[in-house]
Amino acid sequence: MSGPAGRARPSARARRADPARRAGFDVLRAVGERDAYANLVMPAVLRERGLHGRDAALATELAYGTLRGQGSYDAVLAECLDRPIDALDPGVLDVLRMGAHQLLATRIPAHAAVSTSVALAREVLGSGPAGLVNAVLRRVAEHDLTGWLDRLVPEPGTDPDTRLAVATSHPAWVVRAFRDALVAGGRDRDELAALLAADNVPAAVTLVARPGRGELAELLAAGAAPGRWSPYAAVLAGGDPAALPAVAAGRAGVQDEGSQLVALLLATAEVSGTEQRWVDLCAGPGGKAALLAGLAAQRGVELEAVDVSGHRAELVRRALAGAPGRWQVRTGDGRELGPAVADGQHPPVDRVLLDAPCTGLGALRRRPEARWRRSPSDVAALGRLQRGLLTSALQAVRPGGVVGYATCSPHLGETRLVIEDVTAGRDDVEPVDVGQVLDRLLGAGAPAGAVTGGYLQLWPDRHGTDAMFLALLRRR
Ligand SMILES: C[S@@+](CC[C@H](N)C(=O)[O-])C[C@H]1O[C@@H](n2cnc3c(N)ncnc32)[C@H](O)[C@@H]1O
Incomplete structure (x- = not known):
């Protein structure tokens, strides 16, 4: 191909940033400057620049990998700088982080990683910063990541959580929260490294064939593989799920298998008497509601989906459009439903799914920047809402009905502690052992080691799902 770049003299070409790195950098800037979500910005940037195939894959890998690895790279860069990392211009820092990612976590040759970063810096920041980028990245290139770790956090005498935090690029408070949740979930704390490593591997795209609308066979015929746990799940090897006719028509949706299991378990738990109404209390954007609607329709039950955000309620309406049976979506605060039922203004409910707003720490594989956006104070603020x-x-x-309390976070402050606080001293609520419900649903095919103390806690490294938590509670 002979475009303008092809005709350029080598020196001029070396000065120009290549389109994939420029796209990766622009996504990093959008995330840093305006709190954008990388997985929403990236497709738009690729489309706008006409990047496909290898360029698109490289841009995506560079942006997502840099965001995930930022904790490790910042620790290394701090060693290579003659000033505090906070004193750097944010654009310079992003070029350095993306350069460090190429040097420490990809097979890109060191000379290419440095020269393309310098060209990028020159194009977007000017020649002064380009000189700094050149000097700093040459220092970074002196060791591989393990070599840097040995220098930064030498093993003997170092708190193992601190080393893991730097090595796997997680905030230290998240490492501690995962360790506590692992131990409470009956796992060995030595498994922490595997759990943290799993967060740095992008999740496969899992689809759900929505009951009453789609068939699993259609997804398998399109090249997807059957899921491990959910009878409705299919895993895509690659490609854009939206391009599948079943997804475009709403017969199938994108949904992690952990989320599918949560909806299926709520629907499988025993409830006494006749059922008429299920409520999805925090339904937006509607993934679980779409699955529940199909299951509710099979039993002649109505599904009511609620979300406090009008925009998210609208997304639920879209997810449910074309769903079988009777369903309705409304905007409202889920904390008002209980009092409305107590006052006789709303009929009592047979099953409630409370997929609570949470930190999302169990889904870090999917959201490259999410781990840096959360803080321990979020757990406290969300905890109040979750309890309400x-x-x-x-x-x-x-009475006789069931509530399913779910989070896509394993943080104990959002899971067990919420259940224990809210049910303490109440004799009208009894726990339902999720293990027994899981056996009824999947029998020998149930995920091993997923239930401790009657609660479901899935793990990305062990089950290949997000770290979903589910407690089932029955009203006596
Ligand atoms: C974890 S998401 C639910 C995901 C959804 N169940 C799904 O599978 O697609 C939590 C949702 O709770 C909603 N939410 C937050 N506070 C709420 C409240 N007080 N009442 C109802 N919904 C609320 C948020 O807008 C958000 O859409």
């Missing part, structure tokens, strides 16, 4: 919503759900469900 669970109190309301338990008030809304009729």
Whole structure:
């Protein structure tokens, strides 16, 4: 191909940033400058620049890999700089981080990683910063990541969590929270490294064939492989899921198998008497509601989906458009449902799914920047909301009915502690052993080691799903 770049003299070409690195850098800047989500910005940038195939794959790998590895790379860069890392211009820091990612975590030859980073810096920042980028990345290139780790956090005498935090690029508070959750979930703390490493491997795209609308066979015929746990799941090897006719028509959707299991387990738990109404109390954007709607329709039950955000309620309407049976979506605060049922203004409910707003720490594989956006104070603030919503759900469900409390976070402050606080001293609520419900649903095909103390806790490294938590509670 002979475009303008092909005709350029080598020196001029070396000065120009290549389009994949420029795209990766622009995504990093959008994330840093305006709190954008990388997985929403990246497709738009690729489309706008006409990047496909290898260029698109490289741009995506560079941006997502840099965001994931930022914790490790910043620790290395701090050693190579003659000033505090915070004193750097944010654009310079992003070029350095992306350069460090190429040097420490990809097979890109060191000379190419440095020269392309310098060209990028010159194009977007000017020649002064380009000189700094050149000097710093040459220092980074002196060791591989393990070599740097040995220098930064020598093993003997170092708190193992600190080393893991730097080595796997997680905030230290997240490492500690995962360790506590692992131990509470009956796993060995030595497994922490595997769990953290799993967060740095992008998740496969899993689809759900929505009952009453789509068939698993259609997804398998399109090249997807059957899922491991959910009878409705299919895993795509690659490509754009939106391009599949079943997804475009709403017969199937993109949904992690952990999320599918949560909806299926709530629907499988025993409930006494006749059922008429299920509520999805925090339904946006509607993944679980779409699965529940199909299951509810099979039993002649109505599904009511609620979300406090009008925009997210609209997304639920879109997810449910074309769903069988009776369903309705409304915008509202889930904390008002319990009092409304108690006042007789809303009929009692047979099953409530409370897929609570949470830190999302169990889904870090999918959101490259998410681990840096959260802080321990989020756990406290969300905890108050989670407790309020669970109190309301338990008030809304009729005696003999079941509440499923789920989070896509394994943080104990969002899982067990919420359940224990809200149910303490209440004799009208009994725990349902999720292990027994899982056996009824999947029998020998159930994920091993997923239930401790009656709670479901899935793990990315062990089960290949997001780290979903589920507690089932029955009103006596
Ligand atoms: C974890 S997401 C739910 C995901 C959804 N179940 C799915 O599978 O697609 C939590 C949702 O709770 C909603 N939410 C937050 N506070 C709420 C409240 N007080 N009442 C109802 N919904 C709320 C958020 O807008 C968000 O859409």
